[in-house]
Amino acid sequence: MTRTVNVGILGKGTVGGAFRKLLNERADMVEEVSGRRPRVSGVLSRKQGDFDRILARSDILVELIGGTDPALDYVTRALREGKHVVTANKQLLAQHGEELVAAAREGGAQLRFEAAVAGAIPVIRVVQESLGAIPIEKVFGIVNGTTNYILTEMARSGLSYDEALKQAQDLGYAEADPTDDVGGADAAAKMAILARLAFGAPVQLEDVPYEGIERIKPDDISYAKELGLSLKLLGVAERVGDNRVSVRVFPCFLYPGHPLSPISGPFNAVMVESPAITEITMSGPGAGGPETAAAVLGDVVSVIGGGSPLFEENAKLRIAKDVEMAFYLHLEVDDEPGVLAQVAEVLGDNGVSVRSVVQRGLGGEAQLIMVMHPVSERSFAAALKRIAKLNFLRSPPRSIRVIEEEFG
Numbered sequence: 226m227t228r229t230v231n232v233g234i235l236g237k238g239t240v241g242g243a244f245r246k247l248l249n250e251r252a253d254m255v256e257e258v259s260g261r262r263p264r265v266s267g268v269l270s271r272k273q274g275d276f277d278r279i280l281a282r283s284d285i286l287v288e289l290i291g292g293t294d295p296a297l298d299y300v301t302r303a304l305r306e307g308k309h310v311v312t313a314n315k316q317l318l319a320q321h322g323e324e325l326v327a328a329a330r331e332g333g334a335q336l337r338f339e340a341a342v343a344g345a346i347p348v349i350r351v352v353q354e355s356l357g358a359i360p361i362e363k364v365f366g367i368v369n370g371t372t373n374y375i376l377t378e379m380a381r382s383g384l385s386y387d388e389a390l391k392q393a394q395d396l397g398y399a400e401a402d403p404t405d406d407v408g409g410a411d412a413a414a415k416m417a418i419l420a421r422l423a424f425g426a427p428v429q430l431e432d433v434p435y436e437g438i439e440r441i442k443p444d445d446i447s448y449a450k451e452l453g454l455s456l457k458l459l460g461v462a463e464r465v466g467d468n469r470v471s472v473r474v475f476p477c478f479l480y481p482g483h484p485l486s487p488i489s490g491p492f493n494a495v496m497v498e499s500p501a502i503t504e505i506t507m508s509g510p511g512a513g514g515p516e517t518a519a520a521v522l523g524d525v526v527s528v529i530g531g532g533s534p535l536f537e538e539n540a541k542l543r544i545a546k547d548v549e550m551a552f553y554l555h556l557e558v559d560d561e562p563g564v565l566a567q568v569a570e571v572l573g574d575n576g577v578s579v580r581s582v583v584q585r586g587l588g589g590e591a592q593l594i595m596v597m598h599p600v601s602e603r604s605f606a607a608a609l610k611r612i613a614k615l616n617f618l619r620s621p622p623r624s625i626r627v628i629e630e631e632f633g
């Protein structure tokens with residue numbers, strides 16, 4: 226005998242509206258695969274519905290309000306009462322993951338959040354369930370579609386950062402206030418969630434240093450293009466040594482052949498590396514109402530189907546304070562003898578070795594573009610600090626990380 230499952234929907238915006246429509250359209254299919262027919266037990270917005278009444282009537286709450294107030298209170302109360310929760314809210318998870326998991330345990334409820342990272346790409350399910358018993362070494366990728374769109378357009382059409390941002394806003398790929406996306410905070414929240422799942426490490430949002438793309442110049446991209454490099458905003462979560470993890474967000478050049486280098490426009494892609502599987506790459510739409518709603522519906526089906534994902538923490542893992550990376554360095558210099566030698570000396574003093582150097586322009590246009598071999602980020606930062614003080618520089622030095630790994 227099939228029974229009804231009551232689904233309360235908190236939020237009726239871009240994702241909430243699309244989810245309600247999809248749930249109605251797919252009710253037959255949900256019943257077919259899960260054995261229970263979903264029914265909307267209430268919808269909450271600022272102007273409509275009463276949370277307590279919806280909570281009392283629901284078996285599952287789908288939180289699509291966003292932010293932490295009042296979402297944290299609603300979700301915590303629901304979980305403690307044993308109501309399952311599905312959410313797309315990365316800020317909620319990244320800032321309050323621990324207490325939400327505790328509330329879910331207390332109430333014996335499930336908490337699912339596939340849509341909080343990389344929209345429609347089932348990366349949470351893969352990391353948490355499909356690869357749940359495999360030691361993951363590294364999870365990294367393009368987890369913000371706004372910045373990937375902007376960088377793609379800067380490379381493709383030679384637009385400035387401001388022009389590409391304006392275009393992204395006109396097309397609905399960037400919000401009116403794009404700060405969290407372009408500054409890297411959105412990607413940092415997603416990487417904190419992924420790192421917790423991949424390593425069980427107690428990664429807090431403040432453990433994730435991030436840089437955005439606001440300072441990228443068309444120059445950086447065009448020189449890199451000549452070298453066959455493409456620029457992406459990457460989130461990286463990796464094991465470092467035996468007992469440390471590093472989680473960071475930064476713009477980064479990729480060599481051709483890297484699986485992330487062809488990911489363009491507003492798309493997202495996430496790679497998972499483990500000795501057991503070599504690597505898996507997943508790509509697809511990272512946002513959008515209907516796309517995100519599809520991931521939310523998948524979580525609802527999983528909740529109905531039962532089974533609880535693992536949330537074990539590995540207390541031994543600590544946050545690594547320094548890791549090795551390769552760097553690109555762009556210097557606008559006075560055209561005079563000895564410039565390259567002085568830069569090389571500072572780099573050498575700090576243990577930074579140069580992989581390639583290109584000199585461009587003459588007189589007031591002279592530029593040095595260098596790519597380094599991998600080096601400790603601290604050593605490179607120390608070298609950069611000294612280089613910035615050299616008196617032949619015409620503008621502050623610009624550096625961007627480079628991933629050297631080649632695939633295929």
Ligand SMILES: NC(=O)c1ccc[n+]([C@@H]2O[C@H](COP(=O)([O-])OP(=O)(O)OC[C@H]3O[C@@H](n4cnc5c(N)ncnc54)[C@H](OP(=O)(O)O)[C@@H]3O)[C@@H](O)[C@H]2O)c1
Nearest residue numbers: 236237238239240270271272289290291313314512513517
């Ligand atoms: N948009 C995407 O492509 C996307 C992709 C992945 C994840 N997400 C996540 O999905 C969530 C929802 O995003 P969205 O784009 O759908 O947001 P949205 O369009 O701004 O919709 C938010 C909804 O929440 C309601 N709401 C706001 N504050 C409320 C309050 N205090 N009490 C009750 N209801 C309240 C709003 O009510 P009113 O209708 O009355 O204003 C609106 O219906 C966020 O966590 C977001 O990060 C979105």
